[in-house]
Amino acid sequence: LGHSQPQHLLRNDPLFEINIDVAGKGSRGSAGAVYRQIKNAITAGRLVPRSKLPPTRQSTRIFGVSRNTAGQVYERLKIEGYVVTRHGSGSYVADKASLPSRRPAQRHRRTSFSHQLNNFWLRPDITAAMGFWMDPPGQSLRQAKTSVIDMRPAMVDSRLFPFDTFRRMSAKHLRALESRPASYKSPQGNQGNFFLRQAIRKHIALTRAVVCEPEDIVVTSGAQQAFDLIARVLVTPGQTVVALEDPGYPPMRVGFAAAGAKLACVGVDDEGLIVDNLPRDAKIICLTPSHQFPLGITMSARRRKALLDFTRQHRAVIIEDDYDGEFRYEGGSLEALRSVDSGDLVFYVGTFSKCMLSAFRLGFIVAPDWAMPSLVAAKNCLDWHCPTPLQSAVAGFITGGHLERHVRKMRAIYKLRREALLKILEEDLSKSLKPIHSNYGLHVAATAKTAVNLERVTELLLRRNVKIHTLSRYFLGPQTSKGLIFGIGTVDVPEIRKGIGLLGKALHG
């Protein structure tokens, strides 16, 4: 075949995508051209530090100069510091640090383009909502990360995750992917008898008494994409009123705000969302009935009934965010709203971020029939579907019983942490703080009994490497209650003792 190929095919090594403009081939001039062009490519960054240069034996083909000439060019570049040679392995672009005359990377800031940008994404309230978990600007930890006692909510202990098992599942299902021809991947979630959706169905039936068919589930890139998806399917910009708990989970608000919803904040008391305060034109009601975020309240049966009545009467829908419902410690089970409703009012949002790992970015919506075709079409438009290898690995993990085992194990561990926390709060800090009773979850909130400046207290703690949030950052409207929130996801019992001990000192003197 070789003789029939056009000459220029032989000239460039296609993976060496640099224009070498070989004008005067064979002449001494071409050595200079090759030299200048390689040098320019290196200084402009088009040839990356440490990347391998073509072997000189290919120089005729690639540069159009003899091997000898190429050797001279490389030698000159080496002397000038652009190239290094490794014995027996060839020539390489020098390390970034050792390149001559390093200019600072050219950063073009032509702000005249900013007029094109939608100003929503960098609005201070949006940035604050998405960064709710971050340390306040200007405040930073003193020591290395490892010694930090991190009691922020919504975090889990990844050190206790059974990585070996998950790795086995990953490998097994990657192998399965290999043996199948490329096939249609459903935007709704893993195909092949709905593998992941069957597994989710089983998981939530067992742990949450939520009953559905695989057809009722759409797999999302975590709960955050679930909110975005629901908002884009249900919200008419500038028109739809969305009611949200206040205090609440800030990133949930963002999903609806981005779709152009009119947000209405509704307070929470010791029975959960105050249904009487819902605006009558609310068409979407978002809440966390199992374990209110951040207060930890489980919505009462009476309030649930009132909510369902309101929803039916006003032809609204409910978004039930059940982020850590797997972790119930006590109390009779109060079923998910989705279990009580016949299934046409409630969008149930679940996630594997708490019962597995947030880094997997997998969650799901159990949605009413009438909304499913739109949700699936929207998911398709947004990113086709979630990554197949991860979906399969998580499905295998569930189907093999490993998730159930992990949840049982973690529940026992979190339960001990929670009891230790409540005991020490009761024994040492009962003058300052009143824990809010809570049946579920990975955090406990406590309201302040005194007028102490809690922001100051948490600032002080941060300087001692203890991260504890005040409730303030979870309010959108006026802050109706003051207090602290204690995450137990990433701290063991000794750390809890130490952290709360330091809190006591900061509070009392």
Place this chain on the structure above:
Amino acid sequence: LGHSQPQHLLRNDPLFEINIDVAGKGSRGSAGAVYRQIKNAITAGRLVPRSKLPPTRQSTRIFGVSRNTAGQVYERLKIEGYVVTRHGSGSYVADKASLPSRRPAQRHRRTSFSHQLNNFWLRPDITAAMGFWMDPPGQSLRQAKTSVIDMRPAMVDSRLFPFDTFRRMSAKHLRALESRPASYKSPQGNQGNFFLRQAIRKHIALTRAVVCEPEDIVVTSGAQQAFDLIARVLVTPGQTVVALEDPGYPPMRVGFAAAGAKLACVGVDDEGLIVDNLPRDAKIICLTPSHQFPLGITMSARRRKALLDFTRQHRAVIIEDDYDGEFRYEGGSLEALRSVDSGDLVFYVGTFSKCMLSAFRLGFIVAPDWAMPSLVAAKNCLDWHCPTPLQSAVAGFITGGHLERHVRKMRAIYKLRREALLKILEEDLSKSLKPIHSNYGLHVAATAKTAVNLERVTELLLRRNVKIHTLSRYFLGPQTSKGLIFGIGTVDVPEIRKGIGLLGKALHG
């Protein structure tokens, strides 16, 4: 600790999340209550077929009845067909198929809610654009999938992917994830010295001569999310004019349409996008300059210059979709527009769907400085970040040189397929079809020389298990050229011969 726990904690096994309302404890009545409630849970689907029932030895704790009573309840349910026992392993809910009196699952279709739905997602044009790769409705394959010759574009041969190596990378980096404490994951892409973003930088510098820093890259869930993200950041609904190639890649249009852009279709000739036909108010210009989708044309240097001039003059920006630029077979390299521009006009969109696997759902944007903060904030709001295990595995795959090796291997293979395709088109079908010259990519287009009804021809072929697209489905405006498009991603040379042979028969006889 046990004695201090409240009684109700002992009552329910928390993973068995069914309300067992044990009214008259100890009495014969409670056996009936337990019986009814388990039966109801099974028939309502809340207890899933094949799931394990609690062992009778835990019946006091879970149901509040004696072991003996629970045994009687299970026995009755067994007789009635709701429960099966497996010797030595306990009692299980029966198979779905063997459950008594199976009612069809209740599907509630309360269409009165549909008024809440945004009607964009199910619009016929949107559904058609996202389903461009599907068979026409009503037409279906005759035989099993395996015997299909699939020459649709935009598909790759997953059978040739080095799964073993990728599995090794996956496992290795899952192990690394394990040893690190839960840490901040950047929405922009893999943290830890920008691992994946460093790898992408190296990959595109090598294969595409695109120069950037890791700070210029945001990792996305495939190219589709890149379009969605760019659209949501740049488009003012009802106002921004977005120019797109016609024919073009239909799902790209959808991303911008969903954000409320005004779409303007611009024709393509043998030099690429006809810059003179751009509407003067176009603010975003989307195109595929390396390998026009679907025609396969590489945009000429002259046309590229005109495009950049237009863009600067009208303060517009360019979205450069470089979906298969790694696969260049011949011709001098024409650098990416992003390589030519100083970096403030061009959003370069890359994907790992063609050079690796689409199932991984990973792509990226190389974006101008001025837009990066908004893009990162938007990515954060949409789904926080892409899954960490996949990002790390792909980064390891690139850094270890495996992607370069795979691209080299696949390029050689695709090149042979392409040559075989062009040869047989030339030899056997030159009276009917004129292949369009193309330097890059995984497909070749050919225009029709005669007035034959190509839709009929492809319908006929589909019935013979050969999938070949006509150009018609890639047009949004009037169809200015008629022809066929031949994907070489999933077919080997004998399959190409067979497919084109059948095409010849359908065309000529």
